Amino acid sequence: MTSLSDQSHLRPPWWRNERILKVLLQVAFVVAVLLVFGILAQNLLASMRRLGISLGFRFLGNSANFGITEGLIPYDPSESYLKALVVGAVNTLWLSAVSIVLATVMGFVLGIARLSSNWLARQLATVITEIFRNVPVLLIVIFWYQGVILTLPGVRNSLSIGGLIFINQRGVNLPSLDLSGWFIPALAIVIGAGWGIRKLLLARRPELGSLQRNLWISAGVALLTVACWVLFPEPPVRLDIPVLERFNFRGGIQLSAEFTAMMLGLVTYTGCYIAEVVRGSFLAVPRGQWEAARAIGLSELQTFRLVIVPQALRIMIPSLNTQYLTLIKNSSLAIAVGFSDLFNISSTIINQSGRSVEMFAILMATYLTFNLVVSYGMNWLNARVKLVER
Template identity: 40%
Template structure:
């Protein structure tokens, strides 16, 4: 039946029996139910036989299946760790060290690749032919060479840097040597749980204030965000002052034959981070370029007619509309960067794959180690997808996406 060209489903006849459970099962199962059931039973049988043979082989080799090995002593060292670790610690703690190293690479890589990629994407559309041409060649070279080859190149570069006494010191607080990259670091002294609690309360109060104003429909500009950030910093500073804790900026200094102080990024970490950032930035640059070009040219003309400068047009008019194209593709780039971090094993950085590979060799629990790797990367990628999907939905709610 149609009314004014609108087609609707036929209404059910009053008093007619409702579809039973068999109907819904047939709808869910689809056509050829017998064939599908046979294939499903066959797959279950194959996995059952493979699993049984694997368990029998492990028993024959004296290996007990399960994850009890995580509480055993690892007896191997890890060259770089964000938390305290000793060879006498357990396999479980070693796995946590590798996971934290992977997270550190993924988070810092996504952040830096975004900054570099957005800059390159905008420069790719520059009217300056020299700049646009250089960016184009950069993108073509990076995107058409294997990532593993790029990592080997950056690893060779970082290890070919001069010794600490002849280290490059371009800006006075940054040292580049064959022992890594030394940068300034913030050091907390006499930090206590009270300080953390007071700081957490300050941040939570400001966040609650922001959410209340947002629910009331109050828009927040750069001034409001700056004020809230300043209040958070003052609150944390007051908490540090009252508890007797202190924060100091520690600069790297050349002492003897080494560089002391600050925060040191090992050559392996630096090579992996640079390689992932450079590789992902080329893809992100193309995503940003296509997103900007998807905005109708009339938007540029309208913004110019209002007297806006090119920089403000890009920031206030073009990029917010280009996000409808950029954000979904950016999610894919972040997922690729996170997964590509597993190539760290090729240049000697102790990420999750490298640590659990050593764990499997030491304990013989290869299947369990592989399961931990799969579940860990699955959790990381799902987390990245959830954050980006939430951000994409937030953009849609602001009206940047067409409805």
């Protein structure tokens, strides 16, 4: 008869004990990784010593000495590398933000057109999405730049849309809204008045329906807006229309040819991917939801707005997030057409200063931050719209 303590020799020996093996395996893995990184780091330090450079971020304070063709924030070549990087990052964000908004609009239009009962619209949308999804985004960008924008007429013979928008080789000139010092007071008056009218109506005329009430509020607000325009010494908002001067347009918003090409390329490419996401999400809403909504007496539009869209949005958001992240990363293709985005400016700085290690650290950190911020925003949205479960 064997006692309990005698069974200990039946246990597997330590070299076949799974728990010990796991620990050993991981220790070996860590050692191997450290070894590889150690060798790499040593190589790095050796080559840096050979080239006579040292690691450190102090060079960012040096004067950049190169010009940047366009930027949302003012910049001068005598300013530091850090300032140049900030200009590039802002350009990347501006390009990405505009492209994300327009690509989403295009994606929704195309995606819904692909689901429409109209045969022609469906086929047209299918052809467009298939074309743009099956060629490289770089090709699309270059096509917009060299195949379309650079072949447009010069500044003198700009194509004009209604005398407001001017399109030429150098890009697009859009009218802008000029806010004067009277804008904030006017806005405060209008919002305050709208809120006041609503309060008043709710108290004095509670029998009004919401449609009638809103009509009253709108009328009041419109009247006050006109009054502000007339009574203030200077109109609160003025439309700044681009005017052709000797060499180029002045006033309004100017989008350079490079920016326009990048934007069009990113929008057409990502828009078609978003169209697929939208289509897939609407198809993923069970058919029974349509039928049930119709059965309880909702109109087709109500069904769509109140039943289908909320559910489709819920399915859509994670995929949209992926598309937005891809778009931000693809915006680094700006170097192909010479738009001064973060990556383009970083490559110039690397060429000038030879600080590739530090610059790559900065690039990685910046793009990771952008991605994290967008992901965080989309996760927040996702949490807002997701099904509340117990």
